[in-house]
Amino acid sequence: MDSILVTGNGPLNGQIPIAGAKxxxxxxxxxxxxxxxxxxxxxxxxxxxxxxxxxxxxSLGAEVSSLQDGQVIAMSSHDLTSQTADYEIVRKMRASNLVLGPLLARFGEAVVSLPGGCAIGARPMDLHVEGLEALGAEIELEDGYLHAKAPGGLKGAVHEMRFASVGATENIVMAATLAKGTTVLKNAAREPEIVDLVECLRKMGAQISGEGTSTIEIQGVDRLHGATHQVVTDRIELGTYMLAPAICGGEVELLGGRMSLVESFAEKLDAAGVDVVQTKDGLKVARKNGRVRSVDVVTEPFPGFPTDLQAQMMALMCTAEGTSVLEERIFENRFMHAPELVRMGANIEVHGGTATVTGVESLKGAPVMATDLRASVSLILAGMAAEGETTVSRVYHLDRGYEHVVRKLEGVGAKIERIKGQ
Known part of the structure; x- marks a missing residue:
């Protein structure tokens, strides 16, 4: 199994290109x-x-081709052979559940395994089910699979979600594009990824308004057509690499970055003593003077502080001046990186959904283990600021969400290499 070796190497300088959003x-x-x-x-x-x-x-019969070194994905679902999403694939990644709404809308039936994908809490499907049932679907759980039917087709409805779930919003919006009549989805999630989805669906002929607000209205159409769409910049990769010069010092420009994607996060960096400036090509980030200051963080749905940047922010707070409190309100079990940071000399106390971090002068390199996607990159960031060598194991998590992480960090002066497993 591969690992990543990181050695503290001082300030970073240069540019990092930010990929499309996972x-x-x-x-x-x-x-x-x-x-x-x-x-x-x-x-x-x-x-x-x-x-x-x-x-x-x-596996459903769609044709999918990867072009231009993987940066273009060409797909066609003109001749699907199945409406069943099998456990052996779905268990690897939670986002697999997003085939449920589209299959149900187009074919009137779908069988989708309950998802897996990571170890940061239960992340149940109840909000997805409630929304689709409001559109007229009949859904039963049998042997770990959701069996969904809409014999007379889906029908528009007014539905208010109990929680502004991103995945449920996406599933319901996609399903509603082919429903009969108008759907009004209240307490919808507002994330940029949902705005991006709606822009794509609109290119396909969908009639949708209100994306980016808490109320989305969808007027169902008989059919959707083809389209070409550019994936929005990855705000989590952007935020992650914004933290690299904040932790190590120096100045790094994140190419393709937009302030509108990370406003609440940038505000916290500013309060901690990190400059973030919009340039014509992206965002330029530099630590102002000396150690960063501690800041408190509460994770919230967009436009609040992203849960997917909490682990990385904790790494920054480990060497900040003062004591910070990080409260996780989105997912349970999302402080599993804390014990690994403690192995590096961090002072962290976790009680339920709250972590208290008292900054230390410096971290020490150590062997650590990644527990999930965002935790893996937080340990790399901490290793870049630590004295000596840090070996991060189980980095297969990293490959789920960051492309060419070693190359990108090497390009701005980090001392980092991937060690191939036996």
């Missing part, structure tokens, strides 16, 4: 199931999760 691309790919005509995505990230979604769509 979470957006994984949502856009199932949209091909809504139409017989081709859907082509550009600016696609080259990640193992994208390969998993490709395998899932192909």
């Amino acid at each position: 979470n957006a691309c994984l949502t856009l790919m199932p949209a091909t199931l809504l139409s017989e005509e081709p859907l082509t995505l550009t600016n696609a990230p080259r990640l193992s999760d994208i390969k998993t979604m490709t395998a899932l769509l192909q």
